[in-house]
Amino acid sequence: DTAVSQTPKYLVTQMGNDKSIKCEQNLGHDTMYWYKQDSKKFLKIMFSYNNKELIINETVPNRFSPKSPDKAHLNLHINSLELGDSAVYFCASSPRDRSIQWTFGSGTRLTVV
Amino acid sequence: DAKTTQPPSMDCAEGRAANLPCNHSTISGNEYVYWYRQIHSQGPQYIIHGLKNNETNEMASLIITEDRKSSTLILPHATLRDTAVYYCIAGGGSSNTGKLIFGQGTTLQVKP
Numbered sequence: 001d002t003a004v005s006q007t008p009k010y011l012v013t014q015m016g017n018d019k020s021i022k023c024e025q026n027l028g029h030d031t032m033y034w035y036k037q038d039s040k041k042f043l044k045i046m047f048s049y050n051n052k053e054l055i056i057n058e059t060v061p062n063r064f065s066p067k068s069p070d071k072a073h074l075n076l077h078i079n080s081l082e083l084g085d086s087a088v089y090f091c092a093s094s095p096r097d098r099s100i101q102w103t104f105g106s107g108t109r110l111t112v113v
Numbered sequence: 114d115a116k117t118t119q120p121p122s123m124d125c126a127e128g129r130a131a132n133l134p135c136n137h138s139t140i141s142g143n144e145y146v147y148w149y150r151q152i153h154s155q156g157p158q159y160i161i162h163g164l165k166n167n168e169t170n171e172m173a174s175l176i177i178t179e180d181r182k183s184s185t186l187i188l189p190h191a192t193l194r195d196t197a198v199y200y201c202i203a204g205g206g207s208s209n210t211g212k213l214i215f216g217q218g219t220t221l222q223v224k225p
Contacts, residue, residue: 004156031211041198041217042215042217043151043157043215044215045212045213045214048211048212055211056211056212090156090157092156092157097211098205098210098211100145100147100159100162100205101159101162102149102157102159102213103159104156104157104158105156106154106155106156107154107155107156
């Protein structure tokens with residue numbers, strides 16, 4: 001009964017490939033997020049969706065495309081993967097937009113070779 | 114969101130209280146102070162938040178100074194499982210951007 005679950009946990013792929021990471025939350029939250037944690041351990045927001053609507057889109061290359069089929073799911077598709085995309089990607093959710101208490105998933109470690 | 118400053122690292126003996134300081138001197142009147150932690154290889158975990166008053170929950174206590182320019186997170190009886198990076202964040206309120214902006218945090222090492 002994991003609250004925020006991400007799949008896969010590990011992803012190793014070659015440069016130029018296209019890959020997706022899936023996220024699901026069973027908390028009934030309205031808002032979901034994608035964060036990227038780089039090798040220096042900085043956590044940076046990428047996207048935020050509220051009730052399937054995109055509300056935050058940070059300066060992220062357009063090779064990254066989030067999709068929210070319903071408010072319990074937020075997937076991240078990455079085209080033409082580059083070495084610099086290697087990082088840990090975290091999904092999170094919160095009860096509503098601008099809530100303080102967020103719940104994070106356990107992360108997806110993406111390695112591009 | 115207001116900028117926060119934390120020491121990069123701290124040690125604490127197992128069973129003792131861990132006191133993690135945070136400076137947020139530019140915090141505005143309606144911004145909250147909230148704390149998250151990230152245990153190695155896991156996602157960040159919410160700990161506690163407060164506005165003006167001190168707060169306590171099952172995980173920790175949060176002491177906010179009267180001028181609200183600094184705060185201290187207290188883990189009353191640290192265990193080895195509390196070893197993690199602790200992030201202090203100041204934001205929310207009417208200037209809430211809808212983002213959690215993480216700084217470098219404090220790496221707390223609990224030692225046996």
